[in-house]
Amino acid sequence: MKSFSAQTFAKRMMSKFIYPAVRRDESHVDVLHGVPVKDPFRHLEDPDAAETKAFVEAQNALFQSFIKESPVRAKLETRLTKMFNYERYGVPFKKGSSYYYFHNSGLQPQSVLYTQKSIDSEASVFFDPNKLSEDGTVSLGSYKFSESGNLFAYALSASGSDWVKIHVKQVGAEKDLEDKPLEWAKFTSMTFTHDEKGFFYNRYPTPSVSQDKAGTETDSSVNQMVYYHRIGTDQSEDLLIYSDPENPTRMFGVSVSDCGRYLILNVSESCDPKNLVYVADLEAQFGCNSCLGVPKFSPIVSEWEAEFSWIATEGTVIFFETTLNAPKKRIVKYDIANPSLGFVEVVAExxxxxxxxxxxxxxxxxxxxxxxxxxxxxxxxxxxxxxxxxxxxxxxxxxxxxxxxxxxxxxxxxxxxxxxxxxxxxxxxxxxxxxxxxxxxVSGFDSSIFEVKQDFYASEDGTKIPMYIIHKKTTVLNGQNPTLLYAYGGFNISILPAFSVSWLTFVEKFNGVVAVANIRGGAEYGQEWYNAGRLFKKQNCFTDFQYAAKYLISANYTNPRKIVINGGSNGGLLVGACLNQAPELFGLGVAEVGVMDLLRFHKFTIGSAWTSDYGNPDVKEDFEYAVKISPLHNVPTEGPYPAVLIITGDHDDRVVPLHSMKLAATMQHNLAHSANPIMMRINTKAGHGAGKSMQQVIEEASDKYTYISIVLDAPYVE
CATH class of the missing domain: 2.40.128 (Lipocalin)
Structure with missing residues (x-):
């Protein structure tokens, strides 16, 4: 017997969906490398425009009206709330003479940092982000203790934005040491000098947007700088340590060595895992482990050859993890006192x-x-x-x-x-x-009912791709199981096994299958695996993902009508591209915070850093490749097409919402004839993903899996 939601969807499939009206400017055409490229929804790039706001409101209203009739929504929220309500502990760490750890009692919006004098003593609250906002949308972005553990610098993010404000407090004190936080910091490291008079951090020039709108702007994030802040002084007095105005897209990271003597500067050009390394000897320059002026840096790595990550120091010897002559990485050391020795291997690849x-x-x-x-x-x-x-x-x-x-x-x-x-x-x-x-x-969770296995399937070129598959032990492989296929495939990032309440709820309550494909583009097998899925080999990622679906179908787990593909960020691009390239393989695509416009991504916030994976559209050869795979520019106008759900956040200043909004508008226009719904959900007071309150997580998951249940005709199992 079909569920109520399936009956509702079946009725709706008999007529076309009526989508919100949005202005389409056919006259807006860019000529790129001699090729005319239409961009009729360019006006949606302005987040403050009245018609953009109206578009967002109309899309959210349409989506909510679609799922509200399903009884699955309430059941899911109840179940997910129960499942998420378990104590979560972070790994304890020691700073000074005290231990610290993060803890969430279950449904707290943000985890709380606790402290205790010994590993067995009673713990007390050290820092509670939940007191910073009524709705739990102010989160702790990053933090750093001083060497002695007496000082605590912490960066706060509002509504999931990458922008943070940096505060400093004395451990044990209630109030901050300073009246005003440091502003306009983003992608920042924080590291104290060992005299504990101040710390290094990264910031950008003050943008045109006001602080209350930070996170909604689309301006390019360029000209990052490293500053030294002396505690007790105004930010305007901070000392500029390093900048590179001739290369405005470069980014920096600084670390003070464990001995306190050296300041190590990393310079990156993009997300490409190659960097330069410079070192400054604070003791030799200033006579102490402090920063009394602009440090003088000397190069250790001056060519873009490999990735180098500082590990530790022993005297004048600095240890690094590196891909230099080792695509799967090795450990090397470099003696500052004997630079002619170069890098000496410590642990081989x-x-x-x-x-x-x-x-x-x-x-x-x-x-x-x-x-x-x-x-x-x-x-x-x-x-x-x-x-x-x-x-x-x-x-x-x-x-x-x-x-x-x-x-x-x-x-x-x-x-x-x-x-x-x-x-x-x-x-x-x-x-x-x-x-x-x-x-x-987790109360009420029985792991014994699940089966987890790892299969290896062949992609189109014969490459073996690992894929984890999770389902109930009682699942019958009859080709009828609703299946969620997930992957990422980019930026040298591995997708590793993780405990997901949402995935396990899908498996248990929808008799579902979850498959996680470790496609090329990640770091699962080192640098070569990554290189095989980027730039002019980006198509390998999409092909690997499509062959994952083919494997699941051939192994009788499921069929195309029952497959939902899901991914976020670069994984959102993956979903968008695969929907266009192989719509016959899927019943639904859920693309979250995705990079959808591969011709303009480099013009917004930190997008220029992604040329390492996507190429630079300003270069003719790169453009010619990107235009063939860009989700926005390859939406068909005829033929059957799967259902779609596009999810983004209004404060996503990593992958700005305009990517998702332009794709949704294009799909709804081009595929208005389709009987399958094309919907959009825009999270408010949320960014790229980090910093969401627990309530936001539960609400989004409840909405998302209700939509999946309706579209895949997957009834909720009591």
Missing amino acids: TENPLDFNNVVDKNKLVLVYLKDVKHVMKVYNLTTGAFLNDIDMPSGSIIKGMSGTKKDSEMFYSYASFVSPGVIRRYDFSSPSDSLFRETT
Whole structure:
């Protein structure tokens, strides 16, 4: 028997959808490299225009009217609220003589930072972001303690924007040390000098938008600068440490070495994992571990050859993780006192890519590798590179967090999986011993009903692609199961197993299947895997994703009518491109905060950094490739097309909402004949994803999966 929602949808499919009216300017044509390119909805690029605001309101109203008749919506919100209501703990870390950890009691809008004097003593609230706003949409973006642990710098984001305001407080004090926060910081590192008189941070020139509208502007984010802020002085007195006005799109990161002597500057051109490295000797220049003027930097890496990430220092020797002559990464050292030696290998590249590292207990180098999208943890001697021991974890687990410093003999680490919300363990190098510290449980959740497996399928060119598949053990492979297929495929980012309340609810309550494809473009197999899915090889990502759907169909998990493809950001682009290229493979596409206009993405906020993956549309050869795959420019005007849901946030200043709005308007115009709905959901007071309150998370998931339930005709199982 069909559910009420399915009956409603069946009736609606018998007539065309009537979409909100929006002005279409056919005369707006750009000529790019001699090619005329229409952009009839260019006016939607202005977020403050009255017709843009009207468009947003009308799209949200249409979407809500579509899902409100389904009884699934209320059931989902009740179930998701119950499932999300479990205690979540972050990995403990030590600063000074105290321990800290993040904790959420279950449904708190934001997690709270707690402190305790010893690992066994009673904890107290150190910082509670929930007191900063009534609706929980002000979040802690990043933070940094001083070396002694006496000072705490913290950056606050409003409504999910990348813009943050930086505050400073004395540990133990109620109020901030300064009356005014530092403004217009974005993508900022924060690091204190060891005299604790101030800290380094990144900011941009003051934009044209006012603070109350920060996050809604579309202006390009260029000319980032590194400043030193001396505590107790006005921001106008901050010392400019580094800028590069001749290369306005470059970005910077600074770190003070663990010994406090060196200031290490990273320079990046884009999201391409290659960077320059400069170092300043604060002690030699100023006679102390402080910043008394503009530091003098000397180059360590002056060519765009590879990626270098600072790890630790020992005297004049600096240790790096790098892809230099090692696409799967290795550990090297560089002696500032003997630069002619160059980079000396400490730990060689292995067959498995190095994912991340940590240095604990003076000279214990903990390296975490990816082996077929599963973590393996090993310990080496930092100085000699000698292998010391393995640290075992349950098969299929993924490290979610790790803490510990050279001064600590203990390390805390957490791991999770698709069906385990998380385990925190304490590793004591002085013993050595590895003991359970805390295990997260979810009331009413039974992991034993789920099956998780990893399959490898062949893409079009024969490349084997790993894919995790989750379903109930009782699921019958009859080709009729509603299936959510997820991937990302870009920017050297690996998509690793994670505990997702929403995914597990879909599996349990809709008898669904969740498939996570580790397509090319990520870092799952190192630099070569990434290179095989970017620039003129970007099509490999889309092809890999389409072949994932073909595999699920051939293996009798599902059929095209029952497949929803889902992805966010670069994954939103993935969904948009695949809907255009292979509409016959899918029943629905849910594209979240996606990059949809590959001809203009570089003109807004931080978009210029993405030329590493998408090419530069101002270059003729890059344009000719991008125009063939850009979701906005390849929406068909005839033939069957899947249902679509486009999700964005009004404060997304990473991938600005205009991408999603222009695509939605284009799809609704070109595909007005389609019986399948094309809808849009615009989150208010939300950005690219980070910083959402728990209530926002639950509401969005409830709306999204209600829509999926209706379109895929997937009844809710009581």
